[in-house]
Amino acid sequence: MSIFAWCLMVMGLGALTWFVVWLVRRERYLKSLRERGWTFVGSPVFAAVARLSNPPFGIGFTRSPDDQIIGATSQGRPFQVIEYRHEHWGGWVGMVTLSRRLPELWITGGQTQPRYGVMATMVPVPAQLGAGWTVGVQEPAFATDVLTAQVCEQLYAMASGQPGLNLSIDGDQLVVLDPPRKDAELLAPWLEQLAAIAAAIDAAPLDRWVQPEHEARLTFYQHPDWYWIGEDDLLLQTTPVTRSGHGHSTSEVIRGRDGDGPPFVAFTHHWKTTRTETSTDSEGRTTTRTVTEHHSEAMLGFQLPVRMPWLQVGRRGLSSGISFESEDFNRQFGIFAQDKKFAYDVIHPRQMEFLMANPPSSFQIVDDWVWFNPGEHSHPLVAHNSRFLRAFLAGIPRFVWRNLGLPDSPYPQA
Incomplete structure (x- = not known):
């Protein structure tokens, strides 16, 4: 037997041994979960996290729940521990269920870093917790009401056993990162401590903060009216996507709206192009091959309540378009329109100031839709353009809306 073959055999035996050891340990681990009455789910469905919308949930377009442990604590409080990625x-992530849906709250102890994507107001930390803690909320008064002496006592007790506690409230779930999930003997008391914090929160006078129930579907952080669809190739028939090429498809489709702003659809459009390349070698032989290239573009459109004349707003290029009274504006923007009077009515002096202070992605009004060219499909860009367009539409004078057939502006000034 050659040395190479011998090495291969040794490596194969080593891999087999490692696999057997892993399999035995995994079966022991699963047995320890079953003995506690808990259930292990190897491939959980998205329903496991559909009610959650605060980071790490509610972020991004690629979301992946994995191994999951579900059960109840000694006092019957439901819990789940789940692996999750975006x-x-x-x-x-580990979590137990609260008795009420509550506003978001963020508490960290030790040297813990804030979670990615969190937008919160930092508030003073109760004296019972002491130094080394941070508290973030959207409503400061909520932090005052929820952080009772009993809650702080339970938080301090849990942090003494888990340096770097990273805890939040997400609807009716009390969520903590990095549970000791590898060992059921450690996970069980950890869950009991988390349940004790939940019980203290349930005992606090928080009824005035109860949040309405939401439909169980994948949503987005701080955008409760956005929701995930995934694929919808019917959009290819009704939206201004690139028509050339073949193999057209959609991915990462989301729909929604922000407050009283216009509803939107956002997605990535994929397609392919194929070409034939011919080459000749040094001996004069000709070969032909087919080359397929893959393309994608980000699509973002907002539906208006009425049809409008065509109007395009973008950064100035080789052609400056319509000239306005502000030379600063003319140097920065290129405005093109089907109806010049409509353009002058919409792009008035205050609107020009707004555009220069808040330069948008290029966009155009086409009938009853506004289509942006955001450059990429991302959660922050959709949110940014949604805020921008709501303010831009609010700046259109009332008489313009009336001329279009509406009784008044559908987007009053904030």
Whole structure:
């Protein structure tokens, strides 16, 4: 037997041994979960996280729940421990159920870094917790009401056993990162401590903060009216996607709206182009091959309540378009329109100031839709353009809306 063959055999035996050891340990681990009455799910469905919308949930377009442990604590409080990933984070999360849906709250102890994507107001930390803690909320008064002496006592007790506690409230779930999920003997008391914090929160006078129930579907952080669809190739028939090429498809489709702003659809459009390349070698022989290239573009459109004349707003290029009274504006923007009067009515002096202070992605109004060219399909860009367009539409004078057939502006000034 050659040395190479011998090495291959040794490596194969080593891999087999490692696999057997892993399999035995995994079966022991699963047995320890079953003995506690818990259930292990190797491939959980998205329903496991559909009610959750605060980071690490509710972020990004690629979301992946994996191994899951579900059960109840000694006092009957439901829990789940789940592995979860998105584009910017991956790890394990543990949570127990609260008796009410509450606003978001963020508490960290030790040297813990804030979670990716969190937008919160930092508020003073109760004296019972002491130094080394941070508290973030959207409503400061909520932090005052929820952080009772009993809650702080339970938080301090849990942090003494888990340096770097990273805890949040997400609807009716009390969520903590990095549970000790590898060992059921450690996970069980950890869950009991988390349940004790949940019980203290349930005992606090928080009824005025109860949030409405939401439909169980994949949503987005701080955008409760956005929802995930995934694929919808019917959009290819009704939206201004690139028509050339073949193999057209959609991915990462989301729909929604922000407050009283216009509803939107956002997605990535994929297609292919194929070409034939011919080459001749040094001996004069000709060969032909087919080359297929893959393309994609980000699509973002907002539906208006009425049809409008065509109007395009973008950065100035080789052609400056319509000239306005502001030379600064003319140097920065290229405006093109089907109806010049409509353009002058919409792009008035205050609107020009707004555009220069908030330069948007290029966009155009086509009938009853506004289509942006965002450059990429991302959660922050959709949110940014949604805020921008709501303010831009609010700046259109009331008489313009009336001329279009509406009784008044559908987007009053904030």
